[in-house]
Amino acid sequence: NAGVTQTPKFRVLKTGQSMTLLCAQDMNHEYMYWYRQDPGMGLRLIHYSVGEGTTAKGEVPDGYNVSRLKKQNFLLGLESAAPSQTSVYFCASSYSEYEQYFGPGTRLTVT
C-alpha cells in the first residue's frame, strides 16, 4: 500500500497563477483533509471531506477550493495564488475522526 500520496512535492508559483494539488489514498478512508503548516504554527485545517462528493470548510478556507469526485482522491485548488499562501500543504485521511494518516507534503512558494 502506498498510503497517502501527494503531487507535486514542490512548486513555485507567481502571484495570480493557479494550480491544483492532488492527494490520493489507497486505504479506503472516508475522511480526507487538507492542512497548511507555517513556521511556529500548528497544522491548520483548510477544507475537509467526510465522503465522496462532500466537502466542507475548515479553519482557513479563503483562497482555496476543493473537490472529492472519487473516494480516493481529494484535490486542493488555488485559483489566484498570493504570497500569503506560501506554505507546506499536507493531505491526510482517516477511517473516522480519529487517527489520521498524512501524505509527505507539498512545499509551495508564491513569489
Add this chain to the structure above:
Amino acid sequence: RKEVEQDPGPFNVPEGATVAFNCTYSNSASQSFFWYRQDCRKEPKLLMSVYSSGNEDGRFTAQLNRASQYISLLIRDSKLSDSATYLCVVNPGYSSASKIIFGSGTRLSIRP
C-alpha cells in the same frame, strides 16, 4: 488562550535522559487526544493515542489529566532517534472532523 498550547522548546537533553512535556487544552468537552511525531521536513505520524487511564508503549508513556485539562508525554531512556517535534492533537468528539486541533509542537533534540 489558545485552544491547544504546547511549550515550543527546544528541549535539549542528553541521550539516556528522561524528558516530559505537557500540552494544555481549553475545551473541557474534548473527547480524544493523541501525540504525533514530526521529523524535520516530514509529515506528522501518529505516536500514540492518550487514554483516560494512561497508556504506555515501550519507552513512551502518555497521560491525561481531565481535571487540569492537559495531556503529557514522557520519554524514558531517550535515543538520538527521538529527536523530532512532538505535536499534541485534541479532538472534541463525534462529528467533529473540523474541530480537531493540532498544537504547534514541542521540539526535542537529543545530544550524544
